[in-house]
Amino acid sequence: MRHEPATHANERYIQLLLFLIPFLMGCGVDLYIPSLPAIATQFQVPNRSVQMTIALYMLGFGLGQAVLGVLSDLFGRKIIIIGSTIFYTVTSFSIALYSPTILHLIAERFIQGFAIGGMAVSCRAMIADCYRGLKMHKTLTLLSIGFGLGPIIGPLIGAYLQYYFDWQAAFYFFGIYGGLILLVIILKLPETSLNRHERHLKKIFKTIVTINLNITFITCTLWGALTYSFLVVFTAVSPFLIQNTLDYSVIDYGKIIFLLGFGYFSGTISNRFLLNHFSPMQNTRYGLIGILVFSVGLLGLAQLAPYSIRTLMPPIGGIFFFSGLVFPNSMTKSIELFSHSAGIVAALYGTWLGVVVAVMTTLTGWLNINSQQNLAMLFISMLTMSALLFIASIRSLDVTQRISPSESTEATNPI
Numbered sequence: 001m002r003h004e005p006a007t008h009a010n011e012r013y014i015q016l017l018l019f020l021i022p023f024l025m026g027c028g029v030d031l032y033i034p035s036l037p038a039i040a041t042q043f044q045v046p047n048r049s050v051q052m053t054i055a056l057y058m059l060g061f062g063l064g065q066a067v068l069g070v071l072s073d074l075f076g077r078k079i080i081i082i083g084s085t086i087f088y089t090v091t092s093f094s095i096a097l098y099s100p101t102i103l104h105l106i107a108e109r110f111i112q113g114f115a116i117g118g119m120a121v122s123c124r125a126m127i128a129d130c131y132r133g134l135k136m137h138k139t140l141t142l143l144s145i146g147f148g149l150g151p152i153i154g155p156l157i158g159a160y161l162q163y164y165f166d167w168q169a170a171f172y173f174f175g176i177y178g179g180l181i182l183l184v185i186i187l188k189l190p191e192t193s194l195n196r197h198e199r200h201l202k203k204i205f206k207t208i209v210t211i212n213l214n215i216t217f218i219t220c221t222l223w224g225a226l227t228y229s230f231l232v233v234f235t236a237v238s239p240f241l242i243q244n245t246l247d248y249s250v251i252d253y254g255k256i257i258f259l260l261g262f263g264y265f266s267g268t269i270s271n272r273f274l275l276n277h278f279s280p281m282q283n284t285r286y287g288l289i290g291i292l293v294f295s296v297g298l299l300g301l302a303q304l305a306p307y308s309i310r311t312l313m314p315p316i317g318g319i320f321f322f323s324g325l326v327f328p329n330s331m332t333k334s335i336e337l338f339s340h341s342a343g344i345v346a347a348l349y350g351t352w353l354g355v356v357v358a359v360m361t362t363l364t365g366w367l368n369i370n371s372q373q374n375l376a377m378l379f380i381s382m383l384t385m386s387a388l389l390f391i392a393s394i395r396s397l398d399v400t401q402r403i404s405p406s407e408s409t410e411a412t413n414p415i
Helices: 008-030 033-043 047-075 077-097 102-130 133-164 168-188 201-212 215-245 250-274 280-304 309-336 339-367 372-403
Strands: none
Touching (some): 008 168, 047 077, 047 102, 047 201, 077 102, 077 168, 215 309, 215 372
16 A cells, blocks of 8 residues: 655655654753752652663663554554654653652653654654655754754753753653644644555564664664763763762753753764765764764863863763764664665664663663763773774675675655
């Protein structure tokens, strides 16, 4: 059964959703991080328990994409994104209205992450439905820009919500925002998948196994996930390092993270422009070198000067910038390998991303990262793993291209 493809008249609504949904994804952690110390105080739990609300959210985000990405290939993008947005909106209001224990909050954050996983995988799959080659790279970078704005604006909004109301206000914000997205989806979003209902479960599971056994896909995905983990790991520890240790107010914290967020956003913008001159893998190589320089700088400043906001923020800003340069290239390279199975490959990419970030966030909590020096050592360890995986992906990609040279095409289903 085929469905009429998206038309040029629908393009502005698809582009709008490709900004609104990634922005919400970016805010999903960052908007409520100013409230983490307040949540820990209210529930009288250690920092690592509150950090588990981030880890389980990211785990749900990953698993949601695995399940709902497959279903989007079977039944289409629109029905999955509608159902996911409804669940996200309802869960957000539920958290705000009734969270009696930290375990209850953690469980609902998992559900919330699962729901937004469906929204995320549908977004990425819609791009792969419509574009190929450089156009796909540029459009996915647009998605990354929307995603990058969340960590910039989210903490500032969250700081003021915490200051004037309480931590529950952030989840009211999520619920209202989700409701607005739902209206746009129901009223204006076309179906972009042209091959839905043409797949069988046996074929889908065979495709899943094939993708997961592809060394290039796995290595590209893992170095991308580790690179993105720099952002989430810092997000998990920064409220305690800045508000509790350095004694900054929640408003000051929001302003600091607002400024810091421009690092990642600037990196994604730079990557978009640099793609006109360099290949995605060249950009990635330069980005990893940049992360190394600033991670070593973070460690050096910890040794040479007393801990302060001046020793912490400049190197973190540099790490965020180069992470923004690296991460979009991992996502696009991975998805480009299997663009004919857009929903499945986007789902698997998101699953690996969510699982790796959840593991790294949990590890951060149990390591009790409470100083700049410890944070720098963790970052250098993560970078080492990313670099080794990047080298492996380059070698694997070279072998693949020698066996079957890739063909670059432009949009195959233009909107």
